[in-house]
Amino acid sequence: MRSCNGREYMGKRVAFIGLGRMGAAIAACVLRSGMELTVWNRTPGKCEPLRAMGASVANTPRQAAADAEVVLTSLMDDQSILDVLQGEQGVLAGLRRAYVHACLTTISPTFANGLARMHAAAGSRYVSAPVLGRPDSAAKAQLVSLLSGDSEAMESVIEVASTYSRAVRVVEGPAGSANSAKLCLNYSVVCLIETIGEAYSLAEASGVNPSLINDFYQEMFAHPALKLYGNKILSRDFHSGDGFSLTGGLKDVTLMLDAARENGVALDIGKVVLDKMRIAIERGLGDSDWSVLTEATRILRTHNLSQPAANTTTSQVSQ
Known part of the structure; x- marks a missing residue:
């Protein structure tokens, strides 16, 4: 023992x-x-x-x-x-x-x-x-x-x-009940990741230092993981290391949307997140931490692209 x-x-x-x-x-x-x-x-x-x-x-x-x-x-x-x-x-x-x-x-x-x-x-x-x-x-x-x-x-x-x-x-x-709970919780995290990235991008575009926004996040987010993502997205440090890869995240978000569809629920933010994940993977970022999906907001702004519709393919976005 x-x-x-x-x-x-x-x-x-x-x-x-x-x-x-x-x-x-x-x-x-x-x-x-x-x-x-x-x-x-x-x-x-x-x-x-x-x-x-x-x-x-x-x-x-x-x-x-x-x-x-x-x-x-x-x-x-x-x-x-x-x-x-x-x-x-x-x-x-x-x-x-x-x-x-x-x-x-x-x-x-x-x-x-x-x-x-x-x-x-x-x-x-x-x-x-x-x-x-x-x-x-x-x-x-x-x-x-x-x-x-x-x-x-x-x-x-x-x-x-x-x-x-x-x-x-x-x-x-x-048996599937624990998996349903896990998808709900992961959905909350990935949508918050996307929200943080959008807020930082808007701050940058408006001439505001995103560190100011992050300071508020560090006070607002009690859980260490949320503070971690706030800092990672701010510093744009997406090395996977001990994190969760974007390709793994794409699989999870796909499962979330499939489960939602089977139960007649619309996860609209999840559709946006999925498209941005595909854009980032198309740019070779699949092995990075899944918070790298937030780079898609910058990619879209830099290339003057509109956010793709939920059913738009990655290949169409990259053309």
Whole structure:
């Protein structure tokens, strides 16, 4: 038994698949808690830092899942999740009956409910477990986890999620409920990012130093992440580092708009944000922090372009 984040943990067996910036930070927290950890990643070299910390490294997703009570996946999108779940060497082939897969990726609620059905058919259990926070927060075990899905599996996932989270919230409803909540919260953040960028651009165009606006933002925004984005957009420092990439953000905003359409809700600001993300990606900024979408406002002003309609393609904007 070890202590981590103020809690005591027994040696639960955990597998972790997907060691990007966020995944690697989360996996390290799980390992430091004293739980037995096996890792797998499509690029094997990303497993080595965790091997040095004491993790086992599997050759396939199936091998990683074979002895795990809980399998965590932190991947990019629907297809990457299916790629590690299905097939002879997939997680479903290795995960024992009644053991759990918890998906940390931001995915659509519809896809999450489909994963729950897939696991039920295979005799395993599924819990959606998306997280709120950036990789630097993950490294400090300061994420917020949202959980929904199989109620009988929830206790095991709460125990594991507590190793990398400052708070774990169970969202009532089917597996997709946590993903719906995550999309709502991320939508709030990305729309605020766009609003900050527009305000700075208007200040610049009016001859006002945007630092003045930022000073007010730093007083208004209590959450460190909002202060961070205010400063990043002001300094135009969009190096991704431990942040969230624009290409990842494009995927999330697309999910938000899809969910809104399925539920008969109009997210008009989200349509504008999506177009600006596409403009920035067209300019080669896809690997930058997602707050770089605010550069599209300057691009449009510099090139004397109108804001594209919601259904305008990136290629049309760039012509």
